[in-house]
Amino acid sequence: MALAEALVGDDDDALHAAREAALAALGPEGLVDAVAVASNFQRMVRIADGTGIPLDGPLRVVSEELRDQLGLERFAASANTPASSAASRLAGRLIRPVAFRLMRLVGRSLDRGSPGR
Amino acid sequence: MAALSVLSGISYESAPVPVREDLPQAHRDAWAHLAAPGSWWTGAERVALAAEVRAAADCSLCRERRAALSPNAVAGEHAEAGDLPAAAVDAAHRIATDAGRLTKTWFEKTVASGVSPGAYVEIVGIVVTVVSVDAFCRGLGVPPHPLPEPRPGAPTRYVPAGLVEGEAWVAMLPNGPARGAEADLWPGRRTANVLRALSQVPDEVRNLRRLSAAHYLEPHEIVDPGAEGHRALDRRQIELVAARVSALNECFY
Numbered sequence: 001m002a003l004a005e006a007l008v009g010d011d012d013d014a015l016h017a018a019r020e021a022a023l024a025a026l027g028p029e030g031l032v033d034a035v036a037v038a039s040n041f042q043r044m045v046r047i048a049d050g051t052g053i054p055l056d057g058p059l060r061v062v063s064e065e066l067r068d069q070l071g072l073e074r075f076a077a078s079a080n081t082p083a084s085s086a087a088s089r090l091a092g093r094l095i096r097p098v099a100f101r102l103m104r105l106v107g108r109s110l111d112r113g114s115p116g117r
Numbered sequence: 118m119a120a121l122s123v124l125s126g127i128s129y130e131s132a133p134v135p136v137r138e139d140l141p142q143a144h145r146d147a148w149a150h151l152a153a154p155g156s157w158w159t160g161a162e163r164v165a166l167a168a169e170v171r172a173a174a175d176c177s178l179c180r181e182r183r184a185a186l187s188p189n190a191v192a193g194e195h196a197e198a199g200d201l202p203a204a205a206v207d208a209a210h211r212i213a214t215d216a217g218r219l220t221k222t223w224f225e226k227t228v229a230s231g232v233s234p235g236a237y238v239e240i241v242g243i244v245v246t247v248v249s250v251d252a253f254c255r256g257l258g259v260p261p262h263p264l265p266e267p268r269p270g271a272p273t274r275y276v277p278a279g280l281v282e283g284e285a286w287v288a289m290l291p292n293g294p295a296r297g298a299e300a301d302l303w304p305g306r307r308t309a310n311v312l313r314a315l316s317q318v319p320d321e322v323r324n325l326r327r328l329s330a331a332h333y334l335e336p337h338e339i340v341d342p343g344a345e346g347h348r349a350l351d352r353r354q355i356e357l358v359a360a361r362v363s364a365l366n367e368c369f370y
Contacts, residue, residue, distance in 0.1 A: 004361040007256050019133075019258060028134035029349035035256030036140060037355050040332035041362035043249035044311055047325070048370035049216035050241040051314040052224065052286030055370060076218050077369040080285070 003031075007038045054081040061092040062099045132257045140253070143331035144262070147246050150324045152265035155243075156275050157236035157318070160267035163243055165199035167264050169209040170247040172196055179214040188218050204230035205240060212244045217367040224286045235276065235317050238287050242321030249328060277319055290316040302326075304337055311370065312336065333359070 003022040006015040023031045047053075055063070064084050072078060084092070127145045129136035151167055154160045173179050176196040182188040188211070194203075195210050204227050211219060228234055251261045277299050280288040290313055295302040302322045303312050315321040326336065333355070338344035345352050363370075 001357070001361055003256070004358045005365060007252060008362055008365040015255065016258065019256070023134065027349065029137070030354075031134055032136055032140070032257070033348045033350040033355070034358055035253055036332040037350070037358045038362050039249045039252035039256055040329060041359045041368075042252045042366070043245040043325075043328065043332075045363050045366040045368035045370070046212050046216040046245045046248060047241060047314050048311055048368055049219055049366075050212045050244070051238070052219075052221055053289075053310040053314045053370060054284065056310050072369055075367045075369040076220070077367070079220070081369065 003034050004038045007035070008042070049077045052077075052080045060084060061088050062096050064089055064092045065096075127262050129257065129259060132259050134257070136257070139331040143328050144250050144253070146327050147250055147324055148262065148265045150320065151243065151246060153268045154270040154272050155239050155318065155320065157233060157239045157272050158243075159272060160270060162201065163239075164264050164267045165201050166205065166209050166240055166243045167247045168199055169195075169197065169201065169206050170213045170244050171251070171261070171264075173210040173213040176210055176214070179210050182211075183215050188215055189223070202231060204232045205236070208232060208237060208240050209244055212241055213248055221286050234287055238315055238317045239321060242315050242318060242324065246324060246328065249332065253332070275319075277316065280317060285310065285314060287314065288317055289313040308336065309339070 002018040003015075006018040009015070019031065019035075022034055026034060054060070060081060061084070067073065127141050127148060129141055151163055152160050153163075155163055158166065173195070178191065178193040178195050181193070182191045185191045195206050197206050201209075208227050211223070224237070227237060232240070254261045277290060278297065279290060281291050282288045289310075290299060290302070292307050292310075292313060294300075294306050295308075299316070299319050302308075302316060302319060303326075312322060312325070315325060329336075329339075333339070334344065334346040338346050342352070346355065348355065350358070
């Protein structure tokens with residue numbers, strides 16, 4: 001977590017310390033993975049916020065309660081996602097218990113095609 | 118601006134730890150993509166936009182805006198690195214430094230200033246490529262790679278068929294099976310909006326997928342919360358890092 005936070009921040013000394021701590025805790029391969037994931041999400045957040053995309057429909061339905069608990073509506077980019085209807089909130093409560101299994105099924109149904117060059 | 122032939126390799130031999138080979142390969146591909154003419158910008162313009170991303174880190178206007186209650190309350194000029202349209206420079210700097218506070222109104226003003234929606238989407242693709250590769254270097258404590266030497270040629274002005282308006286600020290391909298020349302953009306019958314977001318410029322989606330597969334996971338693994346991705350970190354650790362970075366960036370998506 002400290003590594004992720006330091007990578008988003010601009011304190012190079014803090015980043016150096018976090019890198020050393022992550023290396024000790026995760027090992028070399030774990031450090032590389034952590035840096036790779038953190039830098040990946042420095043990219044993804046800018047795509048989402050730079051293009052004004054809304055939350056995907058199914059995710060919007062199942063994540064309603066969690067978003068409320070985390071107070072994510074305070075983020076400016078929440079304006080890009082329409083408010084949920086009462087029916088959508090109800091559907092979210094019904095689907096949530098099986099959402100994990102449904103997402104696994106969807107993931108397994110996708111092919112593994114690679115993008116062209 | 119330091120230049121590097123895209124034919125010469127990007128490597129992480131100076132990194133403090135060994136780096137698995139798919140990462141430098143993805144970064145070499147990304148740099149080659151950056152240097153080539155795009156749909157709306159020449160190779161030289163694309164590399165100039167990449168230089169703006171780096172200039173934004175030391176831009177006093179960007180710093181003042183980030184510290185302000187509203188970024189729109191601070192006027193001024195960016196510390197520009199090249200000779201690009203002002204609206205394109207502003208877009209590159211704002212997406213790089215304060216994306217969480219961009220608004221649809223700001224996007225519409227950018228388009229009204231002469232940056233076409235397609236050119237804007239391509240700017241997003243360029244910015245996020247440089248931001249993520251540079252962040253990876255910084256995370257490992259190695260210097261950022263020199264920007265590539267631009268390749269000659271004109272933009273293709275390619276517009277994929279079937280773009281739909283109204284879901285996001287930018288037009289996107291519909292959320293169904295990717296078709297025709299864009300059939301390779303995503304697998305299966307549906308995909309996430311974050312992949313569709315750049316679909317007005319299909320090559321930016323392809324570049325995004327190559328980078329994401331090396332940095333994070335393949336699209337089918339992202340959808341499946343039980344997929345581990347064959348990394349040293351397990352899926353919960355991966356998602357914890359992802360969530361923390363997203364929260365610090367105040368990313369609602």
